Amino acid sequence: MTVRHRKTLLTAAALTAGLTLAAVTPALAYTGASHTTRAAAASSAQGDPRNVTQRVTDFYGAYIDSVWDNEDPAAAANAKALRAFYLSAAAQKKVAAFEKKNHADGILFAQNVPVKWKVAYTGSGAGHATSRVTLTWGDGSSAEVSRIDVQSDLKTLKITDLKPVR
Known part of the structure; x- marks a missing residue:
């Protein structure tokens, strides 16, 4: 060679x-x-900014990421900005009133942060759509679940109301 x-x-x-x-x-x-x-x-993942349920999904995903990462100095400012962008002025006032009265987060209706979430369309009428947000608190068989009905305006796509499901 x-x-x-x-x-x-x-x-x-x-x-x-x-x-x-x-x-x-x-x-x-x-x-x-x-x-x-x-x-x-x-x-x-994929999304569509014209889809009202997708907007609720995007909001809850970004909001939970922000409040989960409370060590980051930008997290609180980001959560506040997300509220201002995704919620109507009336919804922002309602959330603030809940928080003042209950000393809990008015978006999650809790004092802590869920580890999982999902959003599903549940119906529409009178110019609004409703999405059901399911929050999972913890892992395994002892994980708790809570649900929130989120109403959105079909024209502006803004969240207009949030109600915990009992």
Whole structure:
């Protein structure tokens, strides 16, 4: 075997080893981290800003993320901005009144933050749509669930009312 062939063979072997390592490394990264398991469970998402139920879903997802991450200095400002954007002025006043009276979050109707949530369309009429928000508090068989009916204006897409389901 000539020197040139040996160099070509060694270069090809080195290149193959490097590419294999590059392909395997991302798959091995963070294998022990719990957040990768959760990220894999929700590997894709989509939305439509014209869909009133999607807007409620977007609001609750972003709002829960903000109040969950209370260590971040921007989280409280973000939660406040989300309320201003997604809620009508009347709904904002109603939420503030609930919070003053009950010393609890008027969006979640609780003093803590759920670990899971989902939103489902439940009906519409008279220019409004209603979505049912289901909040899950904790994991496993002892997890508690609460529900909130959220009314939205079909024209503005703003949330106009929130009521806990008893």
